[in-house]
Amino acid sequence: MVYERDFDRCRGEFSVDRIGTWEFTVEAWTDRFGSWRSDLERRGGGETHVDLLEGALLIEEASRRAKGEDRAGLKDAARVLREEAVPVADRTRRALSAELEKLVQRYLPPADLTRAPAVMKLWVDRPEAGFGAWYEMFPRSQSTVPGKHGTFEDAARRLAELKELGFDVIYLPPIHPIGRTHRKGKNHSLVAGPDDPGSPWAIGNEHGGHTAVEPQLGTLEDFERFVRRARELGMEVALDYALQCSPDHPWVKEHPEWFSIRPDGSIKYAENPPKKYQDIYPLNFWCQDYPALWRACKEILEFWIARGVKIFRVDNPHTKPFAFWEWLIGEMRREHPEVIFLSEAFTRPARMKALAKLGFHQSYTYFTWRNTAPELREYLTELTRTDMVEYFRPNFFTNTPDILHAYLQQGGRPAFRVRLVLAATLSPVYGIYSGFELCENTPFAPGSEEYLNSEKYEIKVRDWNAPGNIKEDIAIVNRIRREHRALQRLDNLTFCHSENDQILCYHKHAPGDDLLIAVNLDPHRVQETMVHVPLEALELSEEEPFEVEDLLTGERYGWRGRRNYVRLDPERQVAHIFLVHRASDPAGEGGGRVP
Known part of the structure; x- marks a missing residue:
């Protein structure tokens, strides 16, 4: 747990080692010994015998929970703090020792422990x-x-x-087997020839359905x-x-109640106006016997999971x-x-987000449909810099x-x-x-x-x-x-300023692995620009030279400062994927490679 003084908050993290549901909560309490110790430091030599007695009481309380050498060490520290014959300055040095603080923190019980009312859940997926x-x-x-x-x-x-x-x-x-009734021909033709295989999404015929x-x-x-x-x-x-069927799917005969029946007795086929899909019947997930339909849909997954x-x-x-x-x-x-x-x-965005949350x-x-630099920056900022990234x-x-x-x-x-x-x-x-x-x-x-x-x-x-x-x-x-680990995360993207919007530039960072990527969005013409390098993120000064290695070609370029030149010819090279090499990197390597 790290205390961020500027924001007056604590920040913590924990590691997970298996997929599935994890539960966590937050507990907090007053750091009694740390508070006393901090107050003692602020006195700057003005501490008194009584101040040290307050610390001795806390140390004695901790000693009652300790055993063996730890208990003996705590009792000795409390004795020293109480000993008036020992100069206050010497006792203060003992009270402020890092070793003593570790011992006390290990055994001093919290007096005002409180826990967040909610237990948070975290689902962990495989990589x-x-x-x-x-x-x-x-x-x-x-x-x-x-x-x-x-x-x-x-x-x-x-x-x-x-x-x-x-x-x-x-x-x-x-x-799966493909339906024959209303089978579509080439280019979505309503009439199929004898050799037309049909759409694979028109599932089911006499050979079976979703498990065939x-x-x-x-x-x-x-x-x-x-x-x-x-x-x-x-x-x-x-x-x-x-989860849809052709008119020839076994379910149509076995479970007609799982489909939407029109007033004339026919089964409703799929439509996405102006397109019509007479070869596909949607399922009615709120049919009268929907629990049986839902179980059947689950059984489809289980069938294929069993096959790897x-x-x-x-x-x-x-x-x-x-x-x-x-x-x-x-x-x-x-x-x-x-x-x-x-x-x-x-x-619609809200529905896509809701499915992710489900x-x-x-x-x-x-x-x-995001092809220009403004479109890409806006969309990727939403995906990587808002709560969507979670x-x-x-x-x-x-x-x-x-x-x-x-x-x-x-x-x-x-x-x-x-x-x-x-x-x-x-x-x-x-x-x-x-x-x-x-x-x-x-x-x-x-x-x-x-x-x-x-x-x-x-x-x-x-x-x-x-x-x-x-x-x-x-x-x-x-x-x-x-x-490169920098390309294996979503939440580490930062766009860099490019003086020509036909060249998109961005930075991907992972510990020891910094990539600067420049892409010519114009597939027809040569484009050039001055790219503004994020020196602060790269921990580089304006005067410090550095080298970028194009991982696509192996070429290296010497750069310096914030503004650097990029030229991309779409007939030759549409992009650079630069690995940043600093002079301080071991053996001149940029690092970050996955073993």
Whole structure:
């Protein structure tokens, strides 16, 4: 516990060593001996025999609780303070000794102990909830033969490469049997051809529902082998948890009461105007028999947890009752505290925050739509400098199967490199959807954020080594993230002033690890600026020279003072990730690397 005199408050911390719920409270009492000792010091030689007797009484009280050598030492100190034959100055020196203070504090009981009325609770997650690089891929698109449906075995063959690229989590969209009724065709067509695979989010057919796998992907045993292979490589598999059904899902026949029945007797399908999803039936979470429905939803999680899945990306949680999530996450915390939930909720801020407070470990964000320096500064300040940092963990996805932002459509390869660096260095958790590494950026139509020939409705076989890919960039950035603690926290971001708003600059700090990051937000033109270095935070003077090492290229630059020059050409290098080296650093190293 540290006393902050300027604020007249105490500040404390404690370490945790396991996941789960921790409880803590605050106790306080008057430091009787410390108060007496402080008063004695202030007298500056004006202390009297009576003043020392007051201290002797406190020491004697402490001695009655001590044993052995400690008790003898305390009794001797009290005797000395009472001894009038000993000069007051000598007795005062004994009274003010640090060793005596430690002994008294150890045994002197508090006389006015008080405790905060509330017992606070703290939920502790495993480290993977707060740091990781995600890669989203459709296993059905992992074949190397155009038009051929991929399998779990095909997907497993890509895992080694994804590990080399530095990813920690492999996220799969729904892997379940896909409905046939009102199946969507290419580009969300209402009419599907005989070979169209349909949307994976239209879950369920005659082969089963949420606890079955699409037969063309393989068997449950094949999936379990895929999970084991990922684990062998040091990665985890995340599954989509989409609580909705196709018209062919077994639940439609077995439990029609779990759905919303319209006045004409038909089941209500999903809509997000102007879009209509006739191939998907939402569940009615407040149906008459909702406890049975909720238990069935929990059983889905338990089924996949038993097969090695510990991370779930939850589809549209904001469209389900918050009471349901509060119950379900509470059950998971009690029975499976290692499970992580990512909230895919692009909705109003209050609802996104509420889901985080209910227990979602991570959340999708508005990062996709924050592209200018003012937008990024404002949004990241909210995420990292307000109370949101205490409960809301952003997962910065650069793109999704649903979202191809105009910045990527119009900015070409440099734009993809820009968004990679921003996502990976502004948030400790980030992700990309496959095709990002190939800079896929053709929209369905002008002004649309949908992909042309969207993978949601067809199989896409890609050449993963196609010219123009940014795989090397991804591998380098992910390596830097793993090696530098400053990039593994959310609450350590400070923006630096840049004299040109086309170059965003920020500082990430961890003990012994200071990174200055500059990113050219203009994917079309060379930009240059004078960056204002936060000398105070770096403990540098205006006159002190220092060196910055670009971790992306290995180049080093000598800098001095607050204003320093940066020039970034998007066709060559869109960003600098500088490690600061001070002259005082051991052997000239910036430190901070993770062993």
